[in-house]
Amino acid sequence: MTRIKICGLTQEAHVEAAVEAGADAIGFVFYAKSKRAVTPERAKALARLLPPFVTPVGLFVNATDGELQAGLEALPNMLIQFHGDETPADCDRMKRPYLRAAAMAPGFDLVDFGSRFSSAQAILLDAPVEGYGGGGKVFDWSLIPPSAASHLVLSGGLNAANVGDGIARVRPWAVDVSSGVEVSKGIKSADLIHEFCNAVRRADAELSREIHG
């Protein structure tokens, strides 16, 4: 079963829609330059809507230890998503479970990256875009080597129309979407969130039919 993360939520209605649609994780962007940025206080208020077993994820880009601490104080049970130029030492310093984003440009050595960030819970694959991420761009999935890390999160330009193909081809542990469930930059749609989650479930059912007949 493919896990689902919906990222960049800023409004209560969209957190509720994501939970209702069956999302496993909800991402809050703690990166001031993003159109989806929330303050720790706002993230704390939104995270109160999360039931048990839905994980809050805090997305950071080259944050200071103080910024990371403020995020952790607001969301003590959050999984950290490092989405900038952080080194393995930067990621380990917080002594917290984390995802590390990789920008999948041609020639990028994902196997080496995965071994450098071996303490990551998963490597999150995104397209190389200006501004680090959240650009709604798909990368070339054939760049993913078969021997890449066991837990991969596929992201980058996913939407209800292409996520099934991504699941069939990459077989990721999880998928992550932001732009693909928005009506305009930074503005989420409850309907698109539901359509995305339904498309993931359909792809999983198709895979299961292929495997088990």
Ligand SMILES: O=C(O)c1ccccc1N[C@@H]1O[C@H](COP(=O)(O)O)[C@@H](O)[C@H]1O
């Ligand atoms: O969402 C942002 O604004 C953002 C800013 C900086 C780094 C990452 C960001 N978002 C993450 O990027 C990937 C792909 O997003 P998209 O679906 O292509 O829009 C995803 O993990 C977002 O959480």
